[in-house]
Amino acid sequence: MQITYKLSDEQLISLFQKGNSLALEELVYRHKDKLYTSIVLLVKDAFLAEDIFQDTFIKIIDTIRAERYTEKGKFLPWAMRIAHNLCVDHFRKIKRTPIVRTSDDKDIFNVLSFSESSAEEKLIIRQSHDRVRRMLDLLPEEQREVIILRHYAELSFKEIADLTKVSINTALGRMRYGLINLRKMMTEKQIAL
Template structure:
């Protein structure tokens, strides 16, 4: 029999399915650099990339052991797709992570200033704010009022409800529809803030 490193991916997969753990080790060694590098370039965190890399091969092993692997001749693209999907899952989880608020209900990262902003960044922010103001002007009055009171006036929804003589649920609904309408305008005009 040929040495393990000379066998094709399919041969190694068949050997692993038959119980040869060295076959899987050979596959891992063959592709570990490519898979890890692709994860690291997306995640940009060495330790997190290592965790995701391990998760990729846990999924690979589970799929191979259960006999569900069907990508004949395409082991690397299949493993890379698993890696990419795990990275996307990571970013989705991060997006759902709650925002840390200060005692006055502001996002902690809005309060902390780590570096001095450059003139180019300030100019881009000013342009973005101008675009937002123009889009806000196109919203129905009630939606615009709630968004302005919430984001610029930093009022709670209870305070907004009292100020606009409506229920909290109505204020929340107006905010939701206002944001939906803003997103639609941004998509139509292909604006990215």
């Protein structure tokens, strides 16, 4: 039997369609951090993010099992689009717009993997991330969303444009103005990262 972590997403999908549950397990493991992090940053509620994350993979599984998956070579952007749409659907249901705020119950940066560092380095990194997260919360929603999708979800600007239903130039502009605004905040507050 092949070792699943060496296989491409497409190979894993094909194996899963043939009944290999380990292939799905590898897909989840491979992409869970990026998907979950993006969801948490959009909904700002760890418990809600877990629910949406599970719903995302239920939709993914259903689509793959029904052999309706057609995004060859683009599994992660496709999965991100599903997660993003589920977040938007959630906010539509409760009739409010998504606002990215820091979460008191769970630190998002504990979800991300960092190489082993000393306790002092970990503290400095955590404080820097907290500062950036607080500054992100002060940005307009459109700028914040593009920065989150680009830097945390590592999506291309084309993928961001498709996901947010704007042109690539609009996505680029939002990123540019978001970064300019972050730099201004850092200068005004004399924050060094």
